[in-house]
Amino acid sequence: MRYDLVIFDNDGVLVDSEPISNRLLAAYLTELGHPTSYEDSLRDYMGSALHRVHDLVLERTGKRLPDDFDDVFHARVFAAFQRDLKPVPGVEAVLEKLAADGTPYCVASSGSHERIRVGHRTTGLDRWFDDTRIFSAQDVGRGKPAPDLFLHAARQMGVAPERCVVVEDSPLGVQAAVAAGMDVLAFTAMTPAARLAGARHFFSDMHELPGLLS
Numbered sequence: 001m002r003y004d005l006v007i008f009d010n011d012g013v014l015v016d017s018e019p020i021s022n023r024l025l026a027a028y029l030t031e032l033g034h035p036t037s038y039e040d041s042l043r044d045y046m047g048s049a050l051h052r053v054h055d056l057v058l059e060r061t062g063k064r065l066p067d068d069f070d071d072v073f074h075a076r077v078f079a080a081f082q083r084d085l086k087p088v089p090g091v092e093a094v095l096e097k098l099a100a101d102g103t104p105y106c107v108a109s110s111g112s113h114e115r116i117r118v119g120h121r122t123t124g125l126d127r128w129f130d131d132t133r134i135f136s137a138q139d140v141g142r143g144k145p146a147p148d149l150f151l152h153a154a155r156q157m158g159v160a161p162e163r164c165v166v167v168e169d170s171p172l173g174v175q176a177a178v179a180a181g182m183d184v185l186a187f188t189a190m191t192p193a194a195r196l197a198g199a200r201h202f203f204s205d206m207h208e209l210p211g212l213l214s
Contacts, residue, residue: 009170011110019190024080047171
């Protein structure tokens with residue numbers, strides 16, 4: 001099946017940010033008295049919006065995170081991005097082929113608009129994504145695993161959900177795409193295929209993606 005729209009997750013799919021952000025998140029939560037390992041962070045928060053962090057900490061401990069939690073965390077993440085962030089290997093060739101073929105694409109991320117743009121500017125991916133191709137959980141209120149973000153992106157791009165394919169690497173993202181009625185191609189570079197149930201295909205190297213899309 002040829003799709004009318006390719007929707008990319010951002011963190012871990014376009015930019016190699018998951019190791020950076022999850023190490024920082026685990027360290028910050030631990031610093032605040034909520035012991036969290038890197039593996040805990042990947043399991044509980046990978047692919048989610050920050051409101052999930054607030055919700056889970058409150059549910060588990062009965063305590064709220066500080067009011068400035070998001071600002072402090074983002075400042076640490078953005079500083080680390082400037083030093084260490086890279087595009088996911090092979091993704092620029094994928095974007096170049098989509099553009100050459102005239103295949104519509106966009107990004108739909110649990111991250112904030114600022115986080116998406118900082119990451120894209122740092123890695124040079126901003127040349128592939130103007131404002132009309134960027135969608136954030138900020139736009140809809142409910143992040144993944146709710147389908148709202150993917151449905152919003154499809155609606156704004158003028159494509160029916162069943163004609164969309166989502167490229168995802170997190171269990172929450174796969175759940176959201178399936179709930180939206182979209183096919184999913186699951187990128188397994190960081191997450192085992194067994195945790196990405198519901199995807200149509202699995203791949204571990206971005207160079208495999210053009211073949212799956214065609």
